[in-house]
Amino acid sequence: MARSQLIRSAGLTAFTAVTVASAALLGACGTDSADTTRNADAISVSQPWVKAADSGMTAAFGVLENSTESDVRLVSASSDVADSVEPHEVIDEGGTTTMRAKAGGFVIPANGSLTLDPGGEHLMFMGLKKPVRAGDSVRVTVRFADGSTTNIDAIARDFDGNQENYAPSEHK
Numbered sequence: 001m002a003r004s005q006l007i008r009s010a011g012l013t014a015f016t017a018v019t020v021a022s023a024a025l026l027g028a029c030g031t032d033s034a035d036t037t038r039n040a041d042a043i044s045v046s047q048p049w050v051k052a053a054d055s056g057m058t059a060a061f062g063v064l065e066n067s068t069e070s071d072v073r074l075v076s077a078s079s080d081v082a083d084s085v086e087p088h089e090v091i092d093e094g095g096t097t098t099m100r101a102k103a104g105g106f107v108i109p110a111n112g113s114l115t116l117d118p119g120g121e122h123l124m125f126m127g128l129k130k131p132v133r134a135g136d137s138v139r140v141t142v143r144f145a146d147g148s149t150t151n152i153d154a155i156a157r158d159f160d161g162n163q164e165n166y167a168p169s170e171h172k
């Protein structure tokens with residue numbers, strides 16, 4: 001925003017503006033991290049699955065592995081089958097577990113992995129637009145801190161455990 005104002009006030013041509021913007025982007029990449037691997041290329045996902053549900057809410061799980069020397073942050077997610085998808089964590093509030101949006105998203109540690117599983121961190125689907133049936137493949141797009149994205153195709157399966165963690169009352 002500040003950059004475009006600067007360019008406008010300097011009265012530069014559109015062509016110059018594009019060149020300046022590109023140079024600024026390259027500069028940002030160089031200084032953000034010594035590792036130039038795109039976040040999306042650093043992360044591989046295994047065993048992705050989503051809990052089958054007729055309506056309302058559900059959640060997706062799996063293992064995210066980071067093959068680089070830098071921590072990678074998953075900041076947001078989306079799916080065509082839900083109004084919204086959020087990184088969630090489960091917390092213990094005086095003996096009762098409840099869940100909430102995880103501030104800042106998930107960190108996948110350098111040379112490590114993050115497991116999303118029932119009762120722990122998960123990708124929460126809210127406002128299902130259609131039933132998710134066992135066997136369905138549900139695409140979730142996850143976005144990382146550097147803006148790169150990965151499509152995850154999660155297979156739906158019936159899962160009865162941890163039902164209490166997905167009660168609508170626990171969501172705002």
Ligand SMILES: [Cu+2]
Nearest residue numbers: 088099100124
């Ligand atoms: Cu949740």
